[in-house]
Amino acid sequence: MLDTPSAQVPTLSLADQARDPQGFAAAFGASFQRFGFAIVADHGIPQELIDRAWAETAELFRLPEEEKRQYHVPGGGGARGYTPFKTEIAKGASAVDLKEFWHIGRELPAGHRLADRMAPNIWPSRPEGFRDTFLELFTAFDRAGDRLLSAIALHLGLEANWFDRAVTDGNSVLRLLHYPPIPADAEGVRAGAHEDINLITLLLGADEAGLELLDRDTGQWLAIKPPEGAMVVNVGDMLQRLTNHVLPSTTHRVVNPPPERRGHSRYSMLFFLHPAPDFVIETLPGTITADTPNRYPAPITAHDYLHERLVEIGLVK
Structure with missing residues (x-):
């Protein structure tokens, strides 16, 4: 079995937010500042919806390879639809990740101002009900993310609704992720050491172990094992x-399982919460001090920043 020690990331209840917004924000922000990670229970996404999504995710990835590849868009940066096994590579890595995934984005009405920068969704003909299930799940993740951003704003001394202007029509992505069984001599790991691009990532699932964070204080890899x-x-x-590293983006990875589990798939569902493409990422004034000068004096739009990073990880050539 994997013998990596566990990270002591606290488990917080989002149900406490309504009773004590400042208290929840302080605990959530403190976990972010220490680990770059938090564990949140009582997040409000219905278990029935989660169970339905798991079943349809497994069914999707069981489709024949040639059928799945019909939903891959060459040159599309993996923005929507299917991205085949061994496509994405962690920044600076020498071997590609051992995974395949499917992306679902925000549905925009015809003629929307951001339609040229946010690709339309691609929907498979099966499994039946896939579109309805994952549009519902996207909305549920979006709502949970809004609540967590409100806590982050309070922790930073901002108005609780500060992020609303950033994420209205945000370019968020729901990723369905499959790590297939792998041989004992597989080159590379399921997901190489990396940091995420977006504002925050919300992760459900993974019935198989493997997620680890790199502790900045000790340089040690620690396993993340949520309830x-x-x-x-x-x-x-x-x-x-945006926060001048007050809230740090922590390196993490998904390691290969021990030999007795390598014949098993690993699934997870992630929600990469992004601002709108035209949102300008500019260092918050309250995070700039004499001791912590502005690391990023040149602002950048979320669209341009995302493009730079997609090139680095091999999804855009």
């Missing part, structure tokens, strides 16, 4: 940049 049903949340590079 059943809880959500793992981590800081992305956009939030790190």
